[in-house]
Amino acid sequence: MQIGPYTLKNKLIVAPMAGVTDRPFRQLCKRMGAAMAVSEMVSSNSLLWGSEKTRRRASHEGEFSPISVQIAGADPKMMAEAARYNADQGAQLIDINMGCPAKKICNVMAGSALLQNQVLVGNILDAVTTAVDIPVTLKIRTGWDTQHKNAVTIARIAENAGIQALAIHGRTRACAYRGEAEYDTIAAVKAAIKIPVIANGDIATPEKAKYVIEYTRADAIMIGRAAQGRPWIFREIDHYFKTGQFLPPPKVAEIHQVLIHHLHDLYHFYGEYSGVRIARKHISWYTKGLIGSATFRHNMNQLQTAEEQLAATSTFFYQLADYGQRLTYIEDEEAMAV
DSSP: OEETTEEOSSSEEEOOOTTTOSHHHHHHHHHTTOSEEEOOOEESOGGGTTSHHHHHHTOOTTOOSSEEEEEEOSOHHHHHHHHHHHHHTTOSEEEEEEOOOOHHHHTTTOGGGGGGOHHHHHHHHHHHHHHOSSOEEEEEESOSSTTOOOHHHHHHHHHHHTOOOEEEESSOTTTTTOSOOOOHHHHHHHHHOSSOEEEESSOOSHHHHHHHHHHHOOSEEEEOGGGTTOTTHHHHHHHHHHHSSOOOOOBHHHHHHHHHHHHHHHHHHHOHHHHHHHHHHHHHHHHTTSTTHHHHHHHHTTOOSHHHHHHHHHHHHHTOTTTTSBEEEOTTOOEEEO
């Protein structure tokens, strides 16, 4: 898939997730086979640009191209300024958030709340695409609620404004993450516009990825929650797309190695104090479903230093009876060592 001057190596993109898609996670997913990873959203409020959190989110040192930064806000001028700022900081693509369903975002008329105001959508898109000379992409939902699905109209506005790729989550804002994603609206959008369309929502297996691509005719798929603690999902899907065969699941020993490397990256990126605390959720995701992991995760949350966290993680994995064996996935998609 082509976005501006960038040709993606495959059809797999990491969805932007607040508190998750930091630089260590983006780099990990790219190493595991993702063609692109979109950053967690950065506020368009210029008063926040000097904060440590925002500077960290805008850090792309050593990151594989293309570097995509997502911005969020509801004021066209501020969004344009945010786009310019991030382009100056090294962003190669600007992604606009009109898909986040979180109340704190929607309450200030940003994120998916913007889908209620099509005129404002057009004004924001025009302002941002005019402000920068790098490609601008957009992420939306199917609409505000099931009675107001306007993704096709928004997609046409986006195409006319110069947006170069459109990602769609197959739920409305009102649905949040409840129920199942639907793909009919994504297929309708793909049929209505000529720019690349990226399908998102409930894609957690190679078979589902293939189904969504074929059903919607989307140019790529975007994976979010399914990659938490399972970044190898990208290589599994890529292998399945290329060969029609299932790649063997990783061995428990490899999961251990990937997790330890991820932890070191988090400590380096955030510093030990914050890194240890941020690492807890990742450790939980990686180990969920492994034998004895419930007790391990409870104890892990009590540890305060990187040294303790690394030692406890290695001890847990080395004590697994099937350390050298591969994983299998049971029906609820939690991993268990067998």
